[in-house]
Amino acid sequence: MRRIAVLLVLMAATVLIPLPAEAAVNLAPSATPTASYTSPWEAVTAINTGGDPANSNIPGPNQGTRWGTWPNTGEQWVQLTWGSAQRLTSAQVYFLDDGGGVRLPASWKLQWWNGGAYTDIPGTYARALNAYNTVTFSEVSTTRLRVVLQSGPASVGLLEVKAYGEATQTPGWNPPGHLVTPLNEVWQHQESTYPNLYGFRNYGWDQVMANGGSINYCVRWDSAATVTAAQRDQIHTALARSFKKWTDLMTGHNAWPYQSVPVKVVGWAVRDRAQLQWSDTSVDIYVGNIRENAPQCAEPCGRFFNQNGSYPNCPGGASHHYDMSLWLTSGFGGGAGGDWGQRVGSEYYLSNLGTDNIHILLHEIGHSFGLDDFYDWTPSGQCCFLMKAGSASSITEFDAWMFRDWWRHLKSRYGL
Known part of the structure; x- marks a missing residue:
């Protein structure tokens, strides 16, 4: 039997020049999604399918198509984690609001991982229903992007998160330095x-x-x-x-x-x-x-x-x-x-x-x-x-x- 949380060690992030809009692609589907809490009938994996919801009111339970936190309230988050640093310039968030226990958040923000802590991303944070809410920012290089939601009187939820940046091909073999020795030990053990x-x-x-x-x-x-x-x-x-x-x-x-x-x-x-x-x-x-x-x-x-x-x-x-x-x-x-x-x-x-x-x-x-x-x-x-x-x-x-x-x-x- 197995136990632990996914924690990917990340390269230090730096602020860079914004990418041209035509160079940006949605990098979210290649990330691993995690969350502060997910209701048992919901799925955090629903947030980065790359699809486009028809509207914000997808009634629950609708397993596999939505992420929600009912009955939890207060601050909740979802996070996209990549195995290597991604250069991001914007993100889009589509809110879940089923008219019942899950409603629009009172406020929300994006955070990026700078190698040692989460850093708020300045921007205009709209809260529209039935549409993507887009935040554009100066390029960051990071392996984690977090959507932080503050609930109002109800719980919060999302249908889709898109993270746009430059599509890069990781060349060759570039594991983090602290993993080189144990990885070599594993492969030597395999061969022997x-x-x-x-x-x-x-x-x-x-x-x-x-x-x-x-x-x-x-x-x-x-x-x-x-x-x-x-x-x-x-x-x-x-x-x-x-x-x-x-x-x-x-x-x-x-x-x-x-x-x-x-x-x-x-x-x-x-x-x-x-x-x-x-x-x-x-x-x-x-x-x-x-x-x-x-x-x-x-x-x-x-x-x-x-x-x-x-x-x-x-x-x-x-x-x-x-x-x-x-x-x-x-x-x-x-x-x-x-x-x-x-x-x-x-x-x-x-x-x-x-x-x-x-x-x-x-x-x-x-x-x-x-x-x-x-x-x-x-x-x-x-x-x-x-x-x-x-x-x-x-x-x-x-x-x-x-x-x-x-x-x-x-x-x-x-x-x-």
Whole structure:
């Protein structure tokens, strides 16, 4: 089990010259969002999707589309955190006001992280409904942008935050200085422990690259419980959200070729078709194919069984193949992960569908990309991080750079 908050160590920020408007792009989707508080039925990940709300009055609960703090009042904040410094010149905020427990804030402001503290950004802070509220400022170079809201008589919330600046490609390998030694220790340990480390060709990296920047999943429903169509869609959404937390760390980094890595669930495996309470054909259904005493999607469609990337016997063709399985097992404690996918308890997963960080699943996805466990040793200067089981509940700075280190060592196999 894992516990901790995401704290990315940031480069010192400096005030620079404003960018021309035509050079600015929305950098928010590549950031990791966090918040002072999020109501259990809301999602802080809703704030940086890059989408445009129709209006401010999206009624709740509307899980996954809005961030709100009901019943908390007073000062609340959301924060965008990037893995490297971004040059920002403006931001836009779209407020949530559902006419009930979440209303417009009494006031709000932006803050940037200067390497040691949060600094207020001077500007004009409008509070319009049904529109973006834009603040333009002299360019800052920072890895954290915070929206601070002071509530009025009700709680506060947001639908979208956009942060505009210069789109930059982080060249090469540039981890923070204090992480160089522990990262080298980790990689040396990998090389000495796993003799086939470079020869293995079915890491998550290989799967994403083989698909041209996407990933397909099958759900192994290893439970006697029924599943509604709404639960199915929530299971898919939670999986995609968790996978995105890892792959977004690569956006703009060291020749990583993709802005995003979409996740598609193409199939469900179950013992009894009656357990799946939907009749649409959005996913393939596999019934009674038992492997490891659990339902299994068709082997001819699975990359684990066809690592050459060819699926000539897959019903529906190659587009119906699955790269990994989400194996949800009733009564299963802890987790397991590898190139085949991730296994967690079905009860645990269902009870955390709205949780921003499903930490066991996040840990196991890390294994699918090659990240190791740290049961018997800890890298120098490190204490608590997601891949050290029981010490973190979300991806930390050290996890992020270990992840990027894998890409550094493997990207040449893809000609990059």
